[in-house]
Amino acid sequence: MTAAGPTAVDLLSAEYLPPSALARAGVKRQTRAALVADGSLLRLRRGRYVRAGTHASLVEAGRLGGRLDCVSLLAELGVFVRTRHHLHLQFEPGTTRLPLRPGTTRAHWRSTHVRREAMCADLVEALAQACRCQTPRDAIATLDSAWHLGLVDENGVESVFARLPRRFRALRPLLDPRSEAGPETLVRLLLRSLGCQVAIQVTLRGVGRVDLVVDGWLIVECDSLAFHEGWAAQKRDRRRDLVAAGLGYTTIRLLAEDIMYRPDELRAMLQAVLSHSR
Known part of the structure; x- marks a missing residue:
């Protein structure tokens, strides 16, 4: 994956490499240090490494100890969001020893089923979070966009609403994936x-x-x-x-x-x- 334009699959499947995974690949501590020194491997924080060329948003999320989430993840996937001024990250409840986050970071504390090494939130979870973070009309536009792009289907849309409070159901009849933007x-x-x-x-x-x-x-x-x-x-x-x-x-x-x-x-x-x- 490169910063020039990862595919949706690349982005959503991105994972950091713990030392154990590097060791299984034959990269021992000394070699790991050499790769970090020459820039082939990036050390995000203790126990987290990624290959050089990893998307900048993923690197920033990883260094802060979170996963790319909500409108920040969706924007990288090409989904419509009105604003992307803040970096939205998902954090596991109870996580400690996190670095100080910039004031432009929005932390979403919730449990998730994605793998521990995952650098992005689950797509359906990110869409649900984006509905909470935006106005109703912007949320509809975001869901229309994701559906139109084929990132979710009708079942995926239903899964989004299943993760939201009942009041959000009023938005469901207003969705139409034929809208192209x-x-x-x-x-x-x-x-x-x-x-x-x-x-x-x-x-x-x-x-x-x-x-x-x-x-x-x-x-x-x-x-x-x-x-x-x-x-x-x-x-x-x-x-x-x-x-x-x-x-x-x-x-x-x-x-x-x-x-x-x-x-x-x-x-x-x-x-x-x-x-x-x-």
């Missing part, structure tokens, strides 16, 4: 709170697939820099919008940054647009 989920929820009928990932003749169709006449596209940068992308989008207009649709394009960071203004603008419904 977190901002799309957030807009869908916003529109439904305004009483709209929202169809997801609709294919229109001559246009192709659009993110959302609202009340049968309004196309809402949730644009991000990753897929709409450059003149070529803008030309494609404008041509699609023109074809959609020919079919009787009005198209609006929302910026991901406005969806994420200006929700009140966005809500007001959407209400204004919807007031002109046909």
Whole structure:
């Protein structure tokens, strides 16, 4: 595994190497010290080693004596989370002799079934923890994202809710793995709170697939820099919008940054647009 881009399997299966495992592999104390000295092996803390090139987030978690968890783990897996300013780690209850944690670290103390050497929390446990750490809408967007990416299936989603207090069950009917991005989920929820009928990932003749169709006449596209940068992308989008207009649709394009960071203004603008419904 390298810092350049571990796969989900690499990340979730990552384990530190205790001295006993190194010894079984023929790496004795003297050799171990030499490998640490030349940078081939990293010593995280007493009794914990990893190979050079291990993902930086795992190294940081290991040095603090915890496992990568919650939104921090999910972000590394490509799952939508709104913010990643803090490092979320899982710790076993009763663990002692831990180093002082930075103020930006969020500790989640709970028991887990993963192996002692595991450097990441269990995925389902991490998703459940992320539901606790985020607003309900952000939690829905995170679960939609994980489901859409295939990291969990419907049974996995049920397992997430089984680990949460009963009040979280109200979120379950609002999940939809067809949403392809977190901002799309957030807009869908916003529109439904305004009483709209929202169809997801609709294919229109001559246009192709659009993110959302609202009340049968309004196309809402949730644009991000990753897929709409450059003149070529803008030309494609404008041509699609023109074809959609020919079919009787009005198209609006929302910026991901406005969806994420200006929700009140966005809500007001959407209400204004919807007031002109046909």
